[in-house]
Amino acid sequence: xxxxxxxxxxxxxxxxxxxxxxxxxxxxxxxxxxxxxxxxxxxxxxxxxxxxxxxxxxxxxxxxxxxxxxxxxxxxxxxxxxxxxxxxxxxxxxxxxxxxxxxxxxxxxxxxxxxxxxxxxxxxxxxxxxxxxxxxxxxxxxxxxxxxxxxxxxxxxxxxxxxxxxxxxxxxxxxxxxxxxxxxxxxxxxxxxxxxxxxxxxxxxxxxxxxxxxxxxxxxxxxxxxxxxxxxxxxxxxxxxxxxxxxxxxxxxxxxxxxxxxxxxxxxxxxxxxxxxxxxxxxxxxxxxxxxxxxxxxxxxxxxxxxxxxxxxxxxxxxxxxxxxxxxxxxxxxxxxxxxxxxxxxxxxxxxxxxxxxxxxxxxxxxxxxxxxxxxxxxxxxxxxxxxxxxxxxxxxxxxxxxxxxxxxxxxxxxxxxxxxxxxxxxxxxxxxxxxxxxxxxxxxxxxxxxx
Amino acid sequence: xxxxxxxxxxxxxxxxxxxxxxxxxxxxxxxxxxxxxxxxxxxxxxxxxxxxxxxxxxxxxxxxxxxxxxxxxxxxxxxxxxxxxxxxxxxx
Numbered sequence: 001x002x003x004x005x006x007x008x009x010x011x012x013x014x015x016x017x018x019x020x021x022x023x024x025x026x027x028x029x030x031x032x033x034x035x036x037x038x039x040x041x042x043x044x045x046x047x048x049x050x051x052x053x054x055x056x057x058x059x060x061x062x063x064x065x066x067x068x069x070x071x072x073x074x075x076x077x078x079x080x081x082x083x084x085x086x087x088x089x090x091x092x093x094x095x096x097x098x099x100x101x102x103x104x105x106x107x108x109x110x111x112x113x114x115x116x117x118x119x120x121x122x123x124x125x126x127x128x129x130x131x132x133x134x135x136x137x138x139x140x141x142x143x144x145x146x147x148x149x150x151x152x153x154x155x156x157x158x159x160x161x162x163x164x165x166x167x168x169x170x171x172x173x174x175x176x177x178x179x180x181x182x183x184x185x186x187x188x189x190x191x192x193x194x195x196x197x198x199x200x201x202x203x204x205x206x207x208x209x210x211x212x213x214x215x216x217x218x219x220x221x222x223x224x225x226x227x228x229x230x231x232x233x234x235x236x237x238x239x240x241x242x243x244x245x246x247x248x249x250x251x252x253x254x255x256x257x258x259x260x261x262x263x264x265x266x267x268x269x270x271x272x273x274x275x276x277x278x279x280x281x282x283x284x285x286x287x288x289x290x291x292x293x294x295x296x297x298x299x300x301x302x303x304x305x306x307x308x309x310x311x312x313x314x315x316x317x318x319x320x321x322x323x324x325x326x327x328x329x330x331x332x333x334x335x336x337x338x339x340x341x342x343x344x345x346x347x348x349x350x351x352x353x354x355x356x357x358x359x360x361x362x363x364x365x366x367x368x369x370x371x372x373x374x375x376x377x378x379x380x381x382x383x384x385x386x387x388x389x390x391x392x393x394x395x396x397x398x399x400x401x402x403x404x405x406x407x408x409x410x411x412x413x414x415x416x417x418x419x420x421x422x423x424x425x426x427x428x429x430x431x432x433x434x435x436x437x438x439x440x441x442x443x444x445x446x447x448x449x450x451x452x
Numbered sequence: 453x454x455x456x457x458x459x460x461x462x463x464x465x466x467x468x469x470x471x472x473x474x475x476x477x478x479x480x481x482x483x484x485x486x487x488x489x490x491x492x493x494x495x496x497x498x499x500x501x502x503x504x505x506x507x508x509x510x511x512x513x514x515x516x517x518x519x520x521x522x523x524x525x526x527x528x529x530x531x532x533x534x535x536x537x538x539x540x541x542x543x544x
Contacts, residue, residue: 002459002535002538004500006538006541006542007461007538008461008493008498008500010538010541011463011531011533062511062512063511065510065516066510066511066533066534067537068516068533068537069533249541249542253540
């Protein structure tokens with residue numbers, strides 16, 4: 001018998017603390033959509049996505065209604081297009097992005113990820129074409145997300161690709177300058193990219209994944225913050241225990257939804273991604289949660305330690321709640337999407353260098369950060385290189401989703417709308433790293449990658 | 453397979469006829485009340501009902517809309533949630 005206390009605790013998590021299922025993401029293998037012409041391949045892609053994901057939104061809404069649990073997004077991730085498109089011989093992959101966009105709209109989902117390439121050790125001809133197509137593809141589509149894996153602990157860092165992505169990010173910004181460089185908000189580069197991540201912009205279905213799979217991303221910084229408010233002044237062991245318990249409960253909801261979605265759609269359940277994903281709404285902020293530890297403002301000394309502990313406790317609670325945890329799993333720190341991060345960046349307390357330090361201990365990386373539009377492409381590559389090094393040498397996933405907003409400088413703001421939020425333009429160290437970046441080549445894999 | 457049961461929570465300012473109104477609606481829908489508890493929490497009337505849904509499938513019926521409409525009339529917030537949610541969250 002469930003007690004009244006437990007029932008009220010649950011209902012308040014949803015009504016007052018913004019607990020939600022952030023996304024049900026269906027991964028769809030597109031390997032069999034390769035064809036000798038672009039038109040044929042795009043038609044196969046469109047047909048297959050619509051066939052598999054046609055009921056995804058409807059099923060999401062049914063589950064939401066049954067449990068009165070908000071399920072914010074229904075999304076699709078697909079096999080990296082650089083693999084699918086390789087056989088068609090095209091010199092531009094934009095039509096593939098258009099086909100994905102059309103399929104996403106037909107299915108009623110709000111993002112589709114997988115305009116991607118895995119180039120951690122080197123380029124195929126197709127990878128190169130995909131990268132060159134990214135700025136145009138993101139400009140002419142609404143829902144397509146793009147990701148490129150540039151590095152891994154097993155392979156080291158592809159510095160040629162790091163150099164090229166600096167240029168491509170600049171191009172994507174310029175191509176969507178009329179929309180606040182929105183193209184860059186849909187483009188992320190990774191080290192150690194997870195192949196089962198349900199969150200955008202980095203979702204794609206890796207080559208080792210099944211034909212079709214349901215991955216679920218959960219959220220709930222507000223629930224954890226609320227739990228911490230009840231242990232004000234207690235020592236950090238108590239805090240860790242409190243976070244674990246909250247994370248456990250949140251993850252169980254995700255597991256329930258994932259299993260039910262999987263059963264209703266007749267598609268295997270893959271993983272739960274137990275991330276604390278903020279939104280711009282007040283009360284749904286990771287920064288405010290960190291401040292609840294006892295920090296005056298996010299970004300001050302102690303922030304990294306608090307985040308490390310938060311991330312670890314979330315994982316410990318979550319892994320107890322679900323046998324299949326994957327994706328990114330941890331706390332997200334996207335600046336524009338987090339009300340507290342925006343405030344801290346505006347006040348100057350949260351700087352780019354501190355965010356970099358924070359990415360050493362949390363699940364993603366430099367995420368949704370707006371920088372001056374005149375930032376040099378090699379400087380962007382330098383930022384990416386540092387972040388890739390953190391991931392590669394610390395055996396973890398890191399990412400960069402950075403937005404050089406044309407025509408804007410420090411003190412300005414850019415508004416993306418919706419969950420992508422608002423970003424203050426943050427200052428960037430402008431001392432040149434061009435000579436380093438232009439060397440190219442590969443940074444060898446770290447010694448601790450030799451585990452055989 | 454778990455039983456088709458649900459938890460209905462009613463939260464709002466206390467007034468005459470809340471229990472009567474909710475009970476009547478459930479009776480009309482053929483939903484059986486197994487347990488009721490109520491309390492005043494933070495000055496708000498809070499009622500929790502355990503119900504047996506019988507053949508009613510929450511997501512395929514209009515029970516959610518009917519409860520919402522009744523909630524508006526009574527000035528309270530009424531939610532219905534399948535019991536599996538609470539079992540998943542609070543029981544290992």
